[in-house]
Amino acid sequence: MMESLITSSVRSRWLVLFITLVVAMAGAWQLNLLPIDVTPDITNKQVQINTLVPSLTPVEIEKRVTFPIETALAGLDGVENVRSISRNGFSQVTAIFKESANLYFMRQQVTERLVRARQDLPEGVTPQMGPVSTGLGEVFHYSVEYTHPEGKGAPVKDGKPGWQSDGSFLTEQGERLRDNVAKQAYLRTVQDWIVRPQLRTTPGVADVDSLGGYVKQYVVEADPAKMAAYGISFAELGTALEEANVSVGANYIRRSGESYLVRADGRVRTQDELTRAVVTSRNGVPITVGQITKVNIGGELRTGVASRDGYETVVGSALMLVGANSRTVAAAVGDKLKEIGRILPAGIAVVPTLDRSQLVGATINTVAKNLTEGALLVVVVLFALLGNWRAAMIAALVIPLSLLMSAIGMNSLHISGNLMSLGALDFGLIIDGAVIIVENSLRRLAERQHREGRTLVLKERLEEVVASSREMLRPTIYGQLVIFLVFLPCLTFQGVEGKMFSPMVITLMLALVSAFVLSLTFVPALIAVLMSGPVSEKEVKIITVTKSRYEPWLRRAVARPWPFINAGLGVLVLAGTGAEVQKPLATVVIGGLITSTILTLFVLPAITGLVLRRRRFNDSAKLETRIESL
Template identity: 30%
Template sequence: MQKFVQNIVTFSLRNTGFVLFATIALLVGGIYALQKTPIEAFPDVTNTRARIITQWPGRSAEEMEKMVTLPISKVMNSIPRKSNIRSISLFGLSVVTVQFEDDVDDFYAQQYVANKLSGVDLPEGADASIEPPSGATGEIFRYIIKSDLPLREVTSLQDWVIERELLSVPGVADVVSFGGEEKIFEIRINPTELKNYGLTPLDVYDAVSKSNINVGGDVIEQGDQAYVVRGVGLLESIADIENITITLYGSTPILVRNVAEVVMSHKPRLGQVGYNDQDDVVQGIVVMLRGENPSAVIESLKAKIEELNTRTLPENVKIQTIVDRTTLVDNTVHTVGKNIVEGVLLVSLIVFLFLYNWRSTLIVASVIPLSFLFAIIMLKIQGLPANLISMGSLDFGLLLEGTLVIVETVFVSLAAVSARVGPEKFMRMSKLGIIKKSAGSVASYIFYALLILIVALLPIFSFQKVEGKMFTPLAFTLGYALLGSLILSLTYVPAMCKLLFKKPVVERENFVTRFFQKNIYRLFDFSFRHKRATMGVFAAILVICVARFMTYGSEFLPQLNEGAIYIRATLPNSVNLEESTKLTKEMKNLLREKTPEIDFVLTQTGR
């Protein structure tokens, strides 16, 4: 193995042009991969799942559980490779979640659940649908609709125009509407008039249901033309409903308007949205498909919203962005970029202070971004997203372990030769043999050292479920960066030493190196003469650290302040929407009055 590693160093020194070309290709490819690789704030730790949402308006939670949730759960129990089934039943709503094993893909889960759902015998009026595949971090965008139109018309625009257009954006799984009023025609029956005509509410219901329908006919041919015959009976206005015939009273038709009043109304409201001074607005929540690039999806989403605002929607209707996931992603990228820049500057400073040579500093510092870009390319090839945890795991000390040893060894060897033969002769002589001998003498040790670090990550790949989804990207990112650092140390670093160390190399001392040399020797001498005291001090430090660690707080995820605070207030189940909205408004006004730094307050009440 030692000969193999030395042959790699020899090849790099003899083919410097090829090594530099490969390095430039790595740089360009890494920048391209960084732009195309999905970047998330946090990894998605949810298991593969298929969620069945069933609505049955007006039914109690007990009825939903007995007639909807239990039949669906029973059928779903026979699905292979499922891990568990969870459900919740609410007033008019049933949610059944089927979770699968780690290696099951979303398409398998959705397809199998859809096939099983088709065999469930649901009661009449119950509408079941399967939620598109999205993860816990799938919410990427929130908006409200600003308009001076009545709230019902704004809701209609959201349901029939905006939602349909946004769902056409690639990568969007669903658009969830919150707030607003869904328009309906309400028939207010007069019991006295019904009694006078000998009718019941069921007679009115049957008459309206049978009238609200289109029927198809045949084709009538006249000459060379064919005409399609159809009956148009869909109800479109209050007048259409009022003129429906319920029955005949002798020869006189009894119409709906004779026994009831028809008005424009809305469905019973279960939720309401407020934004700053506006207490009742329509909100849209955009959910992204699992595995998509949030930055690319949001960019396409913004383009579609701009098109809707300028071309499709009326002039007095505009979509206003409230929450944009790009801010969180940009914070993640900024944090990682800041760490890399600080790491490069700090490493450059330390190397320059001790070697006092800008060429060696440049070689060492350049390995950090190149190793990072190598890791990004490998993540892109593997199809893994990058996130704050995985990119933040890069340890610059580990990445530069091999580079520092090779650069220092080559630098000291060249400095010794330069001091022995003199500057003029050093300029004329070939340094290839010196670099090859000095770099080759430590290359095998560097190879084994970095290889051990990479192998140490193998236990992390055995993690499963939540911990596997959390830390596997971290292990891949750090492993790829270490692999890139190893390759660069054996190829790029010797080639750069050959190019940059052509002029005489001189070892120089400065006050920093003199200070460390002087005091480190004194510290060693003192510790060696007072062995028991030294051991006692370090034992005390160990005890203090262990005790402090036992009481030290911990976080499941690293803190990332994106400038937003989520406040949740839970009220008794019996509180109506009006009272809940009143309390929400009081909280919103109090927050805005007491905290002038607040940019906006978005409230959601109910469901």
């Protein structure tokens, strides 16, 4: 079957080249769509259930909230384990699912279980599921801050929104912010009510978190002496505050065929409105909240703070959906923030502080640089060793073509491009099959041309290309099979190891399969097209010198094998004793290459010589043949 494929590729060479071009164009399109990230996402499939009950202690949270939720999730199909955290006023239950489970279906199952569990929870407690994101889902951070922190260098226009001459900040709603709490509460309000709702509509964004500032509250500080003087209790004050913040609809009035809605909107919008709210009356005189209390702008108890350049700000974090493209999502968030920045209140700005797309761009440049340098180095080595620029070009073309074909498989298998997957491509392994086919074809074409004493005609050239490719079919298959078997155990990794290394191994295997297919189709077809003129197959100077220096040592290794075998064992022992010493990765790789080269050039021939001696291989002619083959 493989031999017929080679024959058909050479005979239909122009069709093969056209199909290769079409596949390369499809691969380039798929490469542009390939999700690019820095590292693989190693987070397992999970759902977090968060519950806030500020009035409960950690022990009560564990007994009355965490335990009922854990019990409700028990026995849910697809859940591997459940872990929880119980803190003061806060409960978090995390359900870990199997990797084969459908995350959205499992979230639906968890929702159904939570509905059943609510009857066992304290009244008014509502568990909330976390966003559909992962631990590596934070793709964009930004800071909501004043354009001129603390009013330094700000243009002052009293009466207009912005910084005032007395150091306060006037909002567009007319509120005057005097203290730091009120100013930070205003930043948090802008984040939660202007920036966050619009940012959540960005495609690929799961949620937006807020950190810092204060969640705005109106703080009413009662004066017990004044309340006692007016005979007002705290219960009456609380009831009056509730009744002062209501909105009531009173049906509608029909007139001349039209309906007019009647409603009374008494909701509190400003600090002054709350101050003027009536608590009760004495002798027909209303008693307002401002007469018996002091009303300020404050914030709820916070558990975190954010700052930039030494000034307190509010930081927002955009979380990416599971499986989304971090590069495109981060870029979309950045574009959306620019739109939002044009409608922000006066004196407020949104400043990006972390953009994952920039990091991804740097990663792409690093990977592209490494791949380009590696490809150029391989091309230079090929040209230096083959001595024929056409042959070197044919072998080198396998590198970009295999990469483009791999992109198609990566998108189909939902594998992102990152430092692990793309950075692990080994061009030496990829073009191994193409090199031996090109070199053997070059040799046979030169020998046939020498025998004929003329330039080969088309039929003779095609015959030699087919024959040379068939000769190298078995070594090519064996070489690719050995590489596959070496990396195959990596696909059995589970958990974090599997998520980290499986994309690397799968990408490398896709590249190897692509290169193998190209070696049997594209390479013979292109050889038949390009190698049309005179072909000379001669060894370059570096090969000639290396052979002349290596042959005496090869004869010694075959004649006296034991010293070389013992030396190889000594190298292995030294390598084993130094395995526990931490070394740079480059040192380990270079040392491994040198060791494997020594074993291949000297120890393996020595073992061959030992086998020949044990078989009483005394025929000098046959022995010379074996040495020549080595």
